[in-house]
Amino acid sequence: MDTTLTDPLVGHTLDGRYRVESRIARGGMASVYLALDVRLDRMVAVKVMHRSLAEDPQFVRRFIGEAKSVASLSHPNVVHVFDQGTDGDHVYLSMEYFPGKTLRDVLRERGRIPAREALEIMIPVLAALGAAHQAGLIHRDVKPENVLLTEDGRVKVVDFGLARAIEASNQTKSGIMIGTIAYMSPEQVTAGVADVRADVYAAGIVLYELLTGHQPYQGESPMSVAYRHVHDSVPAPSQLAPETPPALDELVLSATAKEPDRRPADAAAMLIAAVEAHRGLARTSGQHTAPAIQAPVQHTTIQPSFDLPAAAPGAKRKSRPIWFIAGLAVVMLVGIAFSGWYFSQERTLKVPNLVSQNVKLAEQQARKLGFQVKIGEARFDGKVAKDIVLETEPASGQEVDKDTVLTIIASAGPETVPVPKTENLSEADARLRISEAGLTVSRVRKTASDKIARGLVVRSDPVVGKRVRKGSSVILVVSAGLLAPDVTGMMRDQAQQFLASKGYPTDCVNEVTDDAAAGTVIAQDPAGGAEMEATTKICMTVSRGPDTPFWPWERDPSIAAPDFVNVPDVRFKDVNDARRELQAAGFDVKVRKVVGGRRVIAQNPVGQVPQGTRITLWH
Incomplete structure (x- = not known):
């Protein structure tokens, strides 16, 4: 079934002007239709973006800007954008x-293409790209799908700027960009940046495919192909197509060098090399396909040779001497050079x-076009990465005097601010100070403190002075006041030593008979974790031991007494080291936090105990 019959756009008049007649092609990003411009009564090609792209405001804005830039590009090998x-x-x-x-259709039908014809296709492509580069435009998506061979033998390049709009949107997916990855330069893969030399790289890949019938890298996934672009070198076409002349091997390898600086400076430089290679083919073969040469101050183009009708019977074929061919090629090169000189003498420049x-690449490109460049003060931007150009003054597309200074404004990245000091502030005052700094409080966490009064801020997370992204959140740690340390389970002398180090009185001790080992603190008042004042006395209740023997074998002679072992004294050691030491000696270890430091302040029991006894550590 003809899918154009079910396409809702067929028969529809876009914008009251373009009556859609039929669908020509459908791709991952857009569909192309043949339409009648009812205002000017002419047939046009209309490219309609798929709805997923059209619903992205960022894409639409970039698409409109790129369309305006491309519409100003006039070259016989570029498909002109009307509207x-x-x-x-x-x-x-x-x-x-x-x-x-x-060109993709041609490759599918024919496979590899002879060297001469491959060059005669690439030369107009390079002429189009060279004109774009001179105007400050980068194609970014050079591939056979974007090269048209018209029925009358002309070569046309399409889709300037569309890849840039796609990459700037939220729609970049492997499903859309698979066709591009096969022609993507290493710097585009690794850094996401592209200048005119990325177009040169892609043109080199296209030439390789024309000569061999295959792309240089194959892979099971787009990522595997991208990996090879970064880590492998494109092989010489002659490895796959032995008939490839050395000059074309050299042209492909130069254009596809992994380092951008080793490639031709732009498409115009590659064009000159391609013309020279074409002239060399004519010299070695003794044949010549006359190129179409326009006036020197216009764009030089060479059209691909197609099979021509045989000469009429009896017609005398004129041969042209080799000096004529060489002279003609020289005229072409002079025309290109003169064209560059002529345009460099213009009194105005168009802002690219x-x-x-990247701001450095942008500066290089602008200076290469003849601008005086000033790097303006960077501006904070939460969505654009640091050192990426936000805007230029004058804006792109404007015609300015040759001596105009072009100011480039780059992103300084997201704005950052230091976390303000909030220690000893009330929670309300701390929240206000955090807000004034452009930050927010995500939550409040309480902690015991014997130095900071209850309800005041102890610290913040991140810490004071640390620079964080403006608008990010901060955690406030607020004092819960002085809380009684929990010393239950400690030996009396260790508990008293610890409390004395904290400044608490240690003379309030009650002794009672209890099943706990003699000297063990079995209770305290106030209880551990209870709020208290700094002058509050902590009274301990200490076991004097049970009325009967503590160990079961002492109470029951039928129970065999185990072997006793010495408990290593691990007080004041790192708590993790102490735990490992006791476990290595065969003890079960329990760790309790009383102050939260790294050092062990107490342990129970000490002395000699049966093998496997549980040892409690406090830190």
Whole structure:
């Protein structure tokens, strides 16, 4: 069934102007339709973005900006953009319409393409990219799907700026970008940055595919292909297609160098190398396919050679000497050089679109185009990473005098602020100070303190002075006041020593008969954890031991007495080291926190005990 019959856009008039006649193609990002411009009575190609992209406001804004930049690019090998607009939830571009095939279609039909014809396809592509680079535009998605071969033999490049809009949106998925990954430069994979040399890299991959019929890297997933772009070097095409001339091997390897600085500086530089390689093919073969050369101050183009009708019977074929061919190639190169000189003499420059590029790369690109550049004061931005260009002054697309200073404003990243001092403030005052600093309080945690009065802030988390992202949250730790330390279970002398070190009186001791070992603190008043004043006396109740013998074998002669072993004295050691030492000696260990330090302040029992007895440690 013809899917165009069920496409709801067929028969619809977009924006009251473009009557959709049929669907030409459908891709991961958009569908392309043949439409009639009812105002100008001409056929156009309309690219309509898929709804998932059209619903992303960030994509729509970037898409409109890129469309404006591309619309100003005029070159015979670039599909010209006429218009951009929205119709309900449809976001579209209207462009020149050319019957023909994509380079991908040609590769599917023919496989590898002879060296001469491959060059005659690539030269117009490079001419288009070179013109874009001169205007401050980067394609970012050079691949066979974006190269059209028209029915009358012309080569056209499409989709300038669309990849940039996609990458800036929330819609970048492997399902959309798989076709791009096969042509993605190492720096795009590792750092997400692209300048004109990323287009050169992609053009080198396309040339490799034309010569061999295959992409250089194959993988089970997009990530495996991306990995190979970063870690492997593109092989010479002649390894797969032995008939490939050395000059084309050299051109591919130069364009696909992993380090951007080792590639041609831009597409115009690669164009010159491609023309030279084409001239070398003509010289070695003794044949020549005449290129179409326009006036020197215009863009130089070479059209691919297609099978021509045979000469009429009896017609005399004229041969041209090799010097004529060489001279013609020289004219081409002179034309390119003159074109660059001519445009460099213009009194005005067009501001390139540098937004979303790394500030250093943006500065290099602007200076290369002839601008005087000033790096303005960076501006905080919560959504754009540090050192990425936010805007330029003048804005992109404007025509300015040649001596105009271009100011680049980059992101300083998210704004950070220091955590303010809140110690000894009330909870209410601390919350106010945190708020004034541009932060919020996420929660309040209480802790005992013998130095900070109850209800006042002890500390914050993160700590005072630490720089955190503006708007982030802080935890306040508030004093619960002085809480009675829990010394139950300690031996009397150890408990008294500990309380004395904290400044508490130790003379309030009551002794009672109890089943606990003699000298063990069995109770205290106030109880451990209870609120108290600094002058409160802690009274301990201490066991004097049971009325009957403590050990069961002392009470019952039928029970055999175990072997007694010495308990290592681990007081004042690191609590973790102490635990390990006792466990290694065969004891069961229980740890209790009384002050929370790292050192053991008490242990019970001490002396000699049966093997396997539980030892309690306090820290």
